[in-house]
Amino acid sequence: MTDIRLVQRRTLVVLLFSQVIGTIVLGVLGPVLPLLAEEMTGSQTLAGLSQALITSGAMVFTIVLAALAVRHGRRAGIATGSLVSGAGVLLIVPGYHLDVFPLVLVGCLLAGGGIAAGLQARFAATDLAERPGRALGVLQWASLAGGVAGPLLIPLADRIIPGLPPMTGMFVVTAALFFLGALIVALGLRPDPLSLVAAPERVPLRTAVRTVLTIPAARHGLVAMVTVHAVMVALMNMAGIHLHHHGATLQVIGVVVSFHVAAMFLPGPLVGLLADRLGPERLLAAGLLLQVAAAAVLQSGDGPVVIGTGLVLLGAGWSAGFIAGSIVLTTAIPVPRRPMAQGASDFLMQLTAAAGALAAGTVVSLLGYAGLARVAGVIVLAVLAGPYVVRLLRRRGGGAGAEEPEGSLTQR
Numbered sequence: 191m192t193d194i195r196l197v198q199r200r201t202l203v204v205l206l207f208s209q210v211i212g213t214i215v216l217g218v219l220g221p222v223l224p225l226l227a228e229e230m231t232g233s234q235t236l237a238g239l240s241q242a243l244i245t246s247g248a249m250v251f252t253i254v255l256a257a258l259a260v261r262h263g264r265r266a267g268i269a270t271g272s273l274v275s276g277a278g279v280l281l282i283v284p285g286y287h288l289d290v291f292p293l294v295l296v297g298c299l300l301a302g303g304g305i306a307a308g309l310q311a312r313f314a315a316t317d318l319a320e321r322p323g324r325a326l327g328v329l330q331w332a333s334l335a336g337g338v339a340g341p342l343l344i345p346l347a348d349r350i351i352p353g354l355p356p357m358t359g360m361f362v363v364t365a366a367l368f369f370l371g372a373l374i375v376a377l378g379l380r381p382d383p384l385s386l387v388a389a390p391e392r393v394p395l396r397t398a399v400r401t402v403l404t405i406p407a408a409r410h411g412l413v414a415m416v417t418v419h420a421v422m423v424a425l426m427n428m429a430g431i432h433l434h435h436h437g438a439t440l441q442v443i444g445v446v447v448s449f450h451v452a453a454m455f456l457p458g459p460l461v462g463l464l465a466d467r468l469g470p471e472r473l474l475a476a477g478l479l480l481q482v483a484a485a486a487v488l489q490s491g492d493g494p495v496v497i498g499t500g501l502v503l504l505g506a507g508w509s510a511g512f513i514a515g516s517i518v519l520t521t522a523i524p525v526p527r528r529p530m531a532q533g534a535s536d537f538l539m540q541l542t543a544a545a546g547a548l549a550a551g552t553v554v555s556l557l558g559y560a561g562l563a564r565v566a567g568v569i570v571l572a573v574l575a576g577p578y579v580v581r582l583l584r585r586r587g588g589g590a591g592a593e594e595p596e597g598s599l600t601q602r
Contacts, residue, residue, distance in 0.1 A: 192381065192386060194318050194386065195320075197318060197381060197383065197386065198318040198319060198320075198325075198383070200378070201314065201315065201317075201318065201379060201383050202315060202325060202328060202329075203378075204374060204375060204378035204379050205268075205311045205314060205315050205329060205332075205375075205379075206328065206329065206332045207371070207374050207378075208268065208272070208307075208311060208371045208374050208375050209308060209311055209329055209332035209333060210332045210335050210339075211367050211368070211370060211371040211374070212272065212275075212304050212307060212308050212311075212368070212371055213308065213332065213333045213335070214335075214339050214343065214367060215275070215279075215304060215364045215367050215368055215371075216304060216305065216308075217339065217343075218343055218360065218364050219244075219279070219301060219364060220241070222360065223240045223241065223244070223282075223298060224237040224240055224241055225237070226240070226282075226286060226294070227239065227240040227291070227294065230286065230289060230291050230294065231291060236291070239295065240294065240295065240298045241298075242544070243295055243298040243299045243302070244298050244299070244301050244302045244305065245302065245305075245540060245543070245544050246299060246302060246544070247278075247298065247299040247300060247301060247302020247303060247305075247306075248302035248303070248305035248306045248309070248540050249302070249537050249540040249541055249544070250299075250302070250306075251271055251274065251302055251303040251305075251306035251307075252306045252309060252310070252533045252534075252536040252537045252540065253395055253533050253534070253537055254270075254306075255267035255268070255270060255271050255303070255306050255307060255310050255533065256310065256398075256529050256530050256532060256533025256534070256536075257392060257530070257533070258270055259310065259384060259390070259529045259533075260390040260391065260392040260529045260530060261392065263379075263382035263384045263385055264310065264313075264314040264317065264379060264382055264383055264384045265375055265376060265379040265380070265382045267307070267310050268307045268310055268311055268314065268372075268375045268379070269307075269372040269373075269375040269376045269379075270303070270307075270372075271303040271304060271306050271307025271308075271310065272303070272304060272307050272368045272369070272371040272372035272375065273303075273368070273369065273372045274300050274303035275300060275301045275302075275303040275304035275307070275368045276365040276366070276367075276368030276369045276372065277300055277365075278296070278297040278298065278299065278300025278301040278302075278303065279297060279301055279361050279364050279365040279368060280297070280361065280362070280365045281293055281294075281296055281297035281300065282294050282297035282298070282301075282361050283358055283361045283362070285297060286361075287355060287358070304368060305540075306536070307371075308333075309536045310532070310533070310536075311329065312326055312329055312516060313516070313520060313528070313529075313532045314379075314383055314384070315328075315329055316516070316517070316520055317383035317384055317386075317387055318383045318386060318387070321462075321466040322462075322465075322466070322516075322517045322520065322521070323461070323462035323463060323464070323465030323466040323470065323473075323513060323514075323517060324459070324462045324463060324466055325462070326458070326462050326465075326513045326516060326517070327458035327459040327460070327461055327462025327463065327465075327513060328458065328459060328462070329458070330454075330455045330458025330459075330461075330462075330509065330513065331455060331456075331458050331459060333455050333458075334451070334452070334454075334455030334456060334458070350363050351363065384529065387525050388525040388526050389526060390525075390526050390527075390528065390529045390530070391526040391527055391530070392530065393527065393530050395530075395533075395534055395537070397530075398527070398530040398531045398533065398534035399534045399538070401523060401527050401530075401531045401534075402519070402523065402531050402534060402535055405522050405523060406522075407518055407521075407522035408518070408519050408522035408523050408531070410471075410474075410518065410577065411470075411474070411514075411515045411516070411517075411518030411519035411522060412515070412519055412535050412538065412539075413573055413576075414474050414477070414478060414511055414514075414515045414518075414573055415511060415512060415515025415516065415519065415535070415539060416535075416538060416539045416542045416543075417478070417481075417511070417569060417570055417573045418477055418478065418481055418507060418508050418510075418511030418512060418515070418570070419508065419511075419512060419539050419542070419543050420539075420542045420543045420545070420546035421481055421485075421504070421546070421566045421569065421570055422454075422481075422504055422505070422507075422508040423543045423546055423547050423550075424546040424547055424549070424550035424562065424566060425484070425485075425488060425500075425501070425504055425550070425562065425563060425566055426447075426450060426501065426504065427547050427550055428550050428551070428554050428559055428562060429446070429447075429450075429488075429497055429501060429559075430443050430446075430447065431554075432492070432497065432554070432559040433446065433492075433494060433497055436492045436493070438494050442494050443494075445494075445498075446494055446497060446498040446501060447501075449498055449501065449502050449505075450498075450501035450502060450504065450505045451505065452505070453501070453502040453503075453504075453505030453506045453509070454505035454506075454508050454509050455509065457506060457509050457510075458509060458513070461473065461509050461510050461513050461514075462513055464510075465513055465514050465517055470513075470514040470515075470517040470518045470521075471514070471518060473510050473513070473514035474510070474511055474514040474515055474518060475574060476510050476514075477506075477507045477508070477509070477510030477511030477512075477514060477515075478507065478511060478570050478573060478574040479507070479574065480503050480504075480506050480507030480510060481503070481504060481507035481508070481511070481566075481567075481570045482567055482570050482571050482574065483503050483507075484500045484501070484503035484504035484507055485500075485504075485563045485564065485566045485567030485570065486563075486567060487499050487500035487503060488500035488501075488504070488559070488560070488563035489559075489560040489561075489563035489564050489567070490560075492559075500563070519531075519532070519535055520532065550562055553565055
């Protein structure tokens with residue numbers, strides 16, 4: 191008889207190693223690829239395209255890896271995402287040295303598979319978990335380790351393999367790390383956690399989305415998770431530019447961003463513990479409240495202390511909302527439908543974040559950064575208050591419809 195607790199501990203250890211490796215690699219690629227693209231094209235717009243394609247690749251691969259998980263287990267989905275990312279990174283090398291920019295863009299698209307693999311890993315951590323909050327919180331700490339170590343390795347990566355042309359060693363090393371992460375998952379994730387729960391169903395994307403949207407608790411979890419993520423991306427992306435326009439140095443901006451990243455990932459285990467003890471619905475509401483507070487602070491001033499304080503609140507709200515939203519969404523969906531529904535939710539989350547990032551620039555140009563913060567605060571407040579409004583309207587309507595939907599954010 192399989193010891194589920196032992197398998198879960200082994201699963202967490204394997205996922206921790208793969209998450210650290212994956213976030214280290216993405217921490218290296220994130221700052222370097224736009225610079226490389228701008229050097230090749232001389233265009234800031236095309237430089238931004240490299241990052242946009244990584245996000246697009248992540249959106250596409252969330253569905254592809256979910257389908258693989260349904261057929262062959264989490265091991266196949268996560269390992270494939272890492273392998274595809276490694277291949278994409280290797281494609282960037284000839285694209286750069288042969289000055290074939292489209293090849294670099296293809297590599298960026300494939301590199302998005304690493305993000306999708308990391309997103310699926312958090313759901314793999316909950317497949318067998320008795321305390322899903324704790325499992326997700328531990329994985330968030332792994333993300334912090336990789337996010338901090340990745341940028342620090344940029345100056346060293348080209349020196350690890352001597353004798354290669356400039357920029358080559360960095361991409362060879364990062365590709366090798368992706369392949370190592372895939373190997374760790376392929377060998378270590380045995381038995382596959384998904385194989386020990388009910389047999390998953392393979393359904394089309396449209397059906398998976400409908401599954402999430404028709405279950406009240408899952409819908410609340412998705413809407414809240416998408417909101418905290420999109421708002422964080424929009425406000426964070428424009429914060430550095432806003433600080434720069436108000437005279438902050440790059441060093442100051444770097445410190446502010448570091449505090450924000452720490453607030454996103456450092457509270458992970460505590461947030462997970464609170465989600466398990468108090469219930470994820472309450473923590474989801476707390477995450478939304480923190481982001482409302484962040485929006486209020488960010489519109490109140492332009493200095494690094496004010497913006498830094500707002501970004502810390504924004505990161506803490508994201509941590510609570512992301513972990514709790516993932517738990518609410520997962521536990522509300524029938525087990526056979528979970529893998530595809532989880533992939534669909536990640537697809538929608540990435541799509542909304544990309545749209546929010548694009549819209550943020552337009553909003554700032556029209557209303558300023560304070561205006562962006564006000565718009566974000568109103569959106570988050572609407573998501574937070576939505577269940578209360580629905581309950582009030584149903585009560586006024588009377589009868590059975592007055593009951594609060596199961597899994598509401600206001601559930602106590």
